[in-house]
Amino acid sequence: MTDDIRQLIKEFGRLPVDVDTLATDADLYQAGMSSHASVNLMLAIEDHFDVEFPDRMLTRGVFESIDAIAAALTELGVQVPA
Amino acid sequence: MSVMADGDRAFLDSIIEVADEVAGPHADSVDRDARFPAEALDALRAERALSATIPAELGGGGISFSAVARGCFELGRRCGSTAMVFAMHHIQVATIARHAAGSQWLESYLASVAADQRLVASVTTELGTGGDMGRSIAALQPGEDGVTASFEKQAPVISYGAQADDLFVTLRRSPDAEQNDQVIAVAQRGQFALEQTGTWDPLGMRGTCSPGFVVRAQIAPEQTLATPFPQIMAESMVPITHILWSHLWLGIATDAFDRARAFVRAAAKGSSDGAPPPVAIRLSHLLAELSLLRAEVASGLAEFVEASEEPSRERLLTMTSTLRFNNLKIAASEQAPRVCQGAMGVCGIMGFKNDSPYSVGRHLRDTMSASLMIANERIHQTNASLLLIAKDV
Numbered sequence: 001m002t003d004d005i006r007q008l009i010k011e012f013g014r015l016p017v018d019v020d021t022l023a024t025d026a027d028l029y030q031a032g033m034s035s036h037a038s039v040n041l042m043l044a045i046e047d048h049f050d051v052e053f054p055d056r057m058l059t060r061g062v063f064e065s066i067d068a069i070a071a072a073l074t075e076l077g078v079q080v081p082a
Numbered sequence: 083m084s085v086m087a088d089g090d091r092a093f094l095d096s097i098i099e100v101a102d103e104v105a106g107p108h109a110d111s112v113d114r115d116a117r118f119p120a121e122a123l124d125a126l127r128a129e130r131a132l133s134a135t136i137p138a139e140l141g142g143g144g145i146s147f148s149a150v151a152r153g154c155f156e157l158g159r160r161c162g163s164t165a166m167v168f169a170m171h172h173i174q175v176a177t178i179a180r181h182a183a184g185s186q187w188l189e190s191y192l193a194s195v196a197a198d199q200r201l202v203a204s205v206t207t208e209l210g211t212g213g214d215m216g217r218s219i220a221a222l223q224p225g226e227d228g229v230t231a232s233f234e235k236q237a238p239v240i241s242y243g244a245q246a247d248d249l250f251v252t253l254r255r256s257p258d259a260e261q262n263d264q265v266i267a268v269a270q271r272g273q274f275a276l277e278q279t280g281t282w283d284p285l286g287m288r289g290t291c292s293p294g295f296v297v298r299a300q301i302a303p304e305q306t307l308a309t310p311f312p313q314i315m316a317e318s319m320v321p322i323t324h325i326l327w328s329h330l331w332l333g334i335a336t337d338a339f340d341r342a343r344a345f346v347r348a349a350a351k352g353s354s355d356g357a358p359p360p361v362a363i364r365l366s367h368l369l370a371e372l373s374l375l376r377a378e379v380a381s382g383l384a385e386f387v388e389a390s391e392e393p394s395r396e397r398l399l400t401m402t403s404t405l406r407f408n409n410l411k412i413a414a415s416e417q418a419p420r421v422c423q424g425a426m427g428v429c430g431i432m433g434f435k436n437d438s439p440y441s442v443g444r445h446l447r448d449t450m451s452a453s454l455m456i457a458n459e460r461i462h463q464t465n466a467s468l469l470l471i472a473k474d475v
């Protein structure tokens with residue numbers, strides 16, 4: 001799952017740094033993700049994993065790092081492929 | 083409305099007295115001369131109103147946020163500039179108070195605000211980013227000695243900068259931080275120098291005395307808020323700003339309405355047949371407009387107070403909440419001048435003249451600043467983005 005998330009961050013996060021070298025717990029906002037880019041990333045994640053984040057999960061913290069996004073997806077029942 | 087606590091009631095009575103006895107009588111000269119409402123601020127200090135939002139354990143008033151918002155409304159009815167100074171000060175102080183826990187420096191700072199009734203100004207707007215609160219150019223520069231930090235910020239607008247004791251400043255966290263990696267620093271008098279870069283001769287809110295300055299300061303590294311900046315914004319600063327501003331705009335609009343009502347009453351007394359004069363119908367239309375503004379302002383406050391009582395205040399961090407309080411600002415900033423203009427329509431030339439008891443020119447001019455204090459178009463752009471993903475709005 002983290003590989004897919006990383007790929008989506010590459011496409012939609014518009015980060016000024018190399019996404020491949022980001023630790024899974026690195027703060028994406030501190031790495032330069034704008035609020036607008038974060039919304040695009042959320043949309044792309046919903047689309048890719050075919051989920052809808054409920055409003056209570058639409059906070060900055062939930063999209064703060066690759067780990068945080070993975071945890072949110074797991075909470076929504078997205079299965080980690082074996 | 084719920085029953086007020088005794089402390090809140092006494093606070094509000096003292097604010098109403100300052101509004102009626104001091105701020106109101108000086109409002110015209112403050113506006114005409116674009117001068118600081120010094121008499122009203124002295125009176126507010128004498129009532130210890132500048133520490134209302136500070137907890138009692140730190141020597142503050144421990145007044146509820148609702149009562150402080152109501153205080154902004156009452157001051158707004160008598161002098162928009164006084165109300166704006168009072169509101170901005172409390173935006174800074176209440177924000178610090180909500181995020182001071184665990185910081186000895188911030189707690190003792192709040193105690194000094196209470197003890198000395200220090201006035202705190204805001205330095206968020208910056209040359210190059212304008213009203214975009216989420217980005218800064220100026221950075222906090224750590225000193226080589228490890229015990230000081232410094233910054234220089236080009237600020238095109240600082241209200242009561244020349245009168246303030248302390249400054250509440252948004253900055254980049256460090257010289258190599260991205261523009262959206264920010265901190266809030268507090269600089270105290272003696273730690274900063276202000277170089278005025280412009281004049282202040284605006285259309286309205288003239289008593290806020292808000293020219294541009296270059297701010298140069300040297301502070302200690304612990305003079306910053308430790309809570310992550312985006313969390314401070316979402317949980318405190320943005321909702322508090324929009325609620326206190328909208329309360330004072332409602333106050334100004336309410337006085338404009340009251341003047342229109344007084345005008346219609348005077349006209350009715352002069353008519354012989356007892357039927358309401360035709361202009362009374364316009365007053366009724368105006369009341370409908372004022373009611374919309376009142377409802378929006380009241381529900382915004384109630385939702386914030388409710389969400390703040392939850393232990394984690396998590397609800398305030400959601401996009402739905404951001405949309406909610408952004409909309410409060412947009413709606414109130416557009417509705418308040420609409421009510422003032424309607425009042426002028428009712429009063430006619432008597433509302434247009436500056437020296438008539440029914441004058442609403444100052445009200446109209448003051449409320450016209452509302453839509454540009456953090457430009458509404460900017461807020462709409464944020465909302466437009468959030469609306470792509472938020473669901474139950």
Ligand SMILES: Cc1cc2nc3c(=O)[nH]c(=O)nc-3n(C[C@H](O)[C@H](O)[C@H](O)COP(=O)(O)OP(=O)(O)OC[C@H]3O[C@@H](n4cnc5c(N)ncnc54)[C@H](O)[C@@H]3O)c2cc1C
Nearest residue numbers: 204205206207212213239240241287455456457459460463
């Ligand atoms: C009475 C008063 C007191 C103030 N006091 C203070 C103070 O004490 N401290 C402080 O820091 N600031 C203060 N300000 C500044 C204020 O809050 C705004 O931040 C500042 O006025 C913004 O500058 P600007 O109008 O140039 O707008 P900018 O935000 O720079 O925008 C410029 C123009 O571009 C438009 N625009 C911006 N973004 C977008 C967008 N995304 N889409 C479409 N259009 C857009 C805006 O509508 C505006 O017309 C004060 C302002 C007033 C009126």
